[in-house]
Amino acid sequence: MxxxxxxxxxxxxxxxxxxxxxxxxxxxxxxxxxxxxxxxxxxxxxxxxxxxxxxxxxxxxxxxxxxxxxxxxxxxxDQIVGKFVTAGRMARLSQAALETLAVIAYRQPVTRGQIAMIRGVNVDGVVRTLLARDLITETGFDGPTGATLYKTTRYFMERMGIESLDDLPLLAPALPPIEESAELEELVSHQISRPREPVADPLSNDPGQAPEQP
Missing domain, CATH: 1.10.10.10 (Winged helix-like DNA-binding domain superfamily/Winged helix DNA-binding domain)
Known part of the structure; x- marks a missing residue:
């Protein structure tokens, strides 16, 4: 019936x-x-x-x-919807935030230094934005460096419409590997976070975030 x-x-x-x-x-x-x-x-x-x-x-x-x-x-x-959401006026996250979220999703758990190594830019502002929107969360500390580790949340999977991270598209092999050296991570993090001229961050409302390089 x-x-x-x-x-x-x-x-x-x-x-x-x-x-x-x-x-x-x-x-x-x-x-x-x-x-x-x-x-x-x-x-x-x-x-x-x-x-x-x-x-x-x-x-x-x-x-x-x-x-x-x-x-x-x-x-x-997915491809059509993705273009509309990321390129149109309905976009809710900047391209920088989407790229950072992708790195975290496929390389989690990761530190901000490791994310910065892959993206080559300061990611402090976008990480704060992703945390505020409950798309990522802190998940302990990295042993060698003591840096905070980040991973995606259950809410992220719900928004993606997936049951587990295994359901993500096969993109991870296209991402560069994470350097395991704690010394290199510390060096890169220091270089990326060097003081620059403050520029307003439209996502995090943080006027002091260093600008991303093109």
Whole structure:
């Protein structure tokens, strides 16, 4: 027996406004329905969005992550969506922040010195921005240097629509390796963080961040 159109419509209405994954229990409570009915409805929406019920395929999918259900753009349209988000007026992170986030995602856990070695610029401002937006978090200290280590958060995976870091596209081999020498890291960090003419950072509102080199 198929789920009623009314229930499917109610589920869609809620899923369209959530800004983080929502659980079956939360949906059932909001709709005042049994969890089994909600779970059945979610599975029917999954099939519907995939075009398995006779309707056309959609530009979005309904996916369950570790913390609940949410609608995401379809993976096959990632390139188009990425261009729109990063190049258009909808961009929420600067190119510098996106590049830094990519380094952390594929090389985590990493220190700011290690990130700076790969990018060749001061990353203090963008790291603060990523921390403030809960995309990365501190995760202990590097043994040889005592520097703070950073990794991506659960929220980052939710925004990416992935269940684990293993689901990230195969990009890591394209990144340069991290130099293991503590002395070199200290040297590079010192060189990159040398005082420069203060320039306003539009992301972190930190007027003293050194500018990135082109």
């Amino acid at each position: 198929s789920t009623s159109h009314e229930l499917l419509a109610q589920l869609e209405a809620v899923l369209m406004v959530v800004d983080e994954p929502v659980t079956v229990t939360e949906l059932a409570t909001a709709l005042e329905l049994d969890e089994s009915d909600v779970a059945e409805g979610l599975q029917e929406l999954v099939k519907d969005y995939r075009g398995e019920t006779g309707s056309r395929t959609r530009g979005f999918v309904l996916r369950e992550t570790g913390s609940g259900w949410r609608i995401y753009s379809a993976p096959e349209h």
